[in-house]
Amino acid sequence: MKGDPIFQAGKHPDQISPGWVELGFKFGDKGAHTSRTIMVQEITELLRHCPPTSDRADYVHAAIEENCFGKQTVSTRRLTLQRMSELYAIDPKVPIFRLLRVYWDAAEAAQPQLALLTALARDPLLRVTAPVIITMKEGEEIARQKLTDALRQSVNGRLNDSSLDKVVRNAASSWTQAGHLMGRSRKKRLKLQPTPASVAYALLIGFLIGSRDRNLFETLFCRILDRDADNLIFLAMDAKRLGFLDIKIAGGLTVVSFDKILNEREKKLAYGAD
DSSP, X not given: OTTSXXXXXXXXXXXXXHHHHHHTOOOSSOOGGGTOOOOHHHHHHHHHHXXXXXXXXXXXXXXXXXXXXXXXXXXXXXXXXXXXXXHHXXXXXXXXHHHHHHHHTTOGGGHHHHHHHHHHHHOHHHHHHHHHHHTSOTTXXXXXXXXXXXXXXXXXXXXXXXXXXXXXXXXXXXXXXXXXXXXXXXXXXXXXXXXXXXXXXXXXXXXXXXXXXXXXXXXXHHHTTOOOHHHHHHHHHHHHHTTSOEEEEETTEEEEEXXXXXXXXXXXXXXXXX
């Protein structure tokens, strides 16, 4: 997993493609999890309130004027939208958010997984905690010190102990909201139940950042779905029948493409043509 392009770029900033940033990926040692979780309830309410054709102004209006979050003050609504924008962009001009909306309404059960996948692409702090969660056995209690150690190594002292502790709490909550953990003070690992929509979106995110063919099924984004490559391919075939991707398996090769999903600009960025 450490050879994953997104992890390599995190270690070597000179390897970060400007195209990845335009697609909506974020890198560095800062992230929304210093103050918030993935806020599954809030993103669900916002996307339920606004149709897929909405533009940025529509989302702002729904959050601030119509108060779809149910917050008491305008300042709280604005802050919530700001933090959500850090995690999800909340702007169809940002490809990763536009593509999130392609899959969002396909299955309600997939929505927490889709939210997590987007947040992993956009929050480097949450991303650092992923290997700890992925390597846990079903039923195992989470060792918060492992999350703290992974974060401390990643940020190289740029967060104090108090900030690290807050990130750990928020990250643990996010993984719980996504379905990987259960419990309050003592959280234990659950095995995720991915859907064709979440598999397709995970493959698409890996595709955008440069993974291809069989390697697509080994990226961080696929690994967090708790299925091996063969099971993911089975779900990907279902996703093909639903029109979420194209997949061909022949002669020992597995080729996945998204030409029907991506627009022309996104194709250029995904293939490194611009």
